Amino acid sequence: MIFNIEYETMPREALESIQLRRLQATLSRVYAAVPFYRKQLDDAGVKPGDVRCLSDLSRLPFTTKQDLRDNYPFNMFAVPMDNVVRIHASSGTTGQPTVVGYTARDIDTWAELMARALSAGGATRGDIIHNAYGYGLFTGGLGVHYGAEKLGASVIPVSGGNTRRQVIIMKDFGPSILTATPSYSLHLAEAAEEMGVSFRDLNFRFGVFGAEPWSESMRREIEEKLHLKAVDIYGLSEVIGPGVSIECHEAQKGLHIFEDHFIPEIIDPETGQPLPWGETGELVITSITKEAFPVIRYRTRDITSLNPEPCICGRTMARMNKVSGRTDDMLIIRGVNVFPSQIESVLMEIKGVEPHYQLEVDRKDNLDILTVRVEISDAAFSDEVKELQRLSETIGNNIKETLGVSASVKLAEPKTIARSEGKAARVIDRRKL
């Protein structure tokens, strides 16, 4: 079901004229209200009025994560604190966290976008949504929550953690939609199995998974283990939270970006030059309706490409392909760009191997050494050493073939690779550069 037929199926020409008008208004506001943006534009010699068509966007400077950190906590806000009704912050795993604010209208916009997203993912008013995204400073939990309420569905605000209790709730309340990080959904599947609960007997129809990159093969695994149709949702707190783009369950092929609120661009991460439709590069987003925390040409560091082709679901909004990695997750190993998601795809192509893996990078005698630790599942285990050695050789050869980089493969006992309840730690880089 399409939540907002008028906007989500708007012809591109009409959409672009709305985008331009909203972009111009946003630029005038940030120029007047945010010293950072005023300086950025002044330094680039551009006035808000110089932007007369959408392609003028590329004349504006980028905004980076570091810029947001430098303006910690509230200096990027474009409205007085009186008008801010909500504050979220991203986890500061490296350095300063970034703080974002919302006006009442921003919260309403976000709820609308999340209602659209949940609808595209298969949810309707009649559904019960088991929301296992964390509630708190992280935008995932509350983002889904407000969207679910806007849609008119029933939401169970279960949040992350306490996995056994979640399994009991799933069994007793019969939710039909699961929202969680993909790695946590597999964690739920494991816990259910240990408790003797089969997803086959549960009520789930659809799952909306995001907040971390995941591969097509992981989708197959989730769909098989959880007995639901899995769609990808994308967003980041700096832009609004979840609900920037969503895969429709009809096509499951690319995520529709809500272009009436965000203008996407793809750039070459090295040169900063915009790339044409279809080419792979870094996603850059400009928000054009946000009040408290607008972002101009924000570099997401997510690697993807854009596809403007019409979709079978009827939405006209352009689609971004599944994020295939992050510019900062990208490992450069002996000069080769390696994304953890590529390793994951290789593993999932091998029968019986599960995507529980960790990459370790060391440097010995000026040479990068990549070690891939893979947990051995019951299905892949053999009592014969030579079979296991063959398996680890196959993994190594397939990695070499697909990525062009040699890896030493270490088989690991199950559940020895740290699984957080939220995001999985995939990379340990011990190189001292």
Add this chain to the structure above:
Amino acid sequence: MQAQQISIFLENKAGRLSEVTRILSDAGVNIRALSLADTSDFGVLRLIVDDNEKAENTLKQGGFTVKTTPVVAALVNDRPGGLHGILDLLTRNGINVEYMYAFVQQSGDNAVMIFRFDKLDEAARILSENGVEIIDGDRLYAM
């Protein structure tokens, strides 16, 4: 004619083997035979125990990858050439021995050997047809 063996995946790090034996001893499972095949990175521990089901369940709960594997237990004459005769017989019949190990037994003139073959049923048949005594699971676990 088969017996069941418990196979367990072990990473090569200190304390894993004793963790297995601890879990089994806590569960009251008796280990009758044990063989460890290891490489520089990992090992496969093979056990003959007196209660397969209990061993498998408790080890799985303990977080190990476990599998039961059919094996053949044969009585081998405990004198020079006893084992050779059996291996020779199998080779002549095109049967590969994947691995084998000895079963701990206190007394008697015969040793019990545990064999893992590529063609298990055929191997067992050839052995019995040639007068080698095969010990079935129930008898083996109680030995």
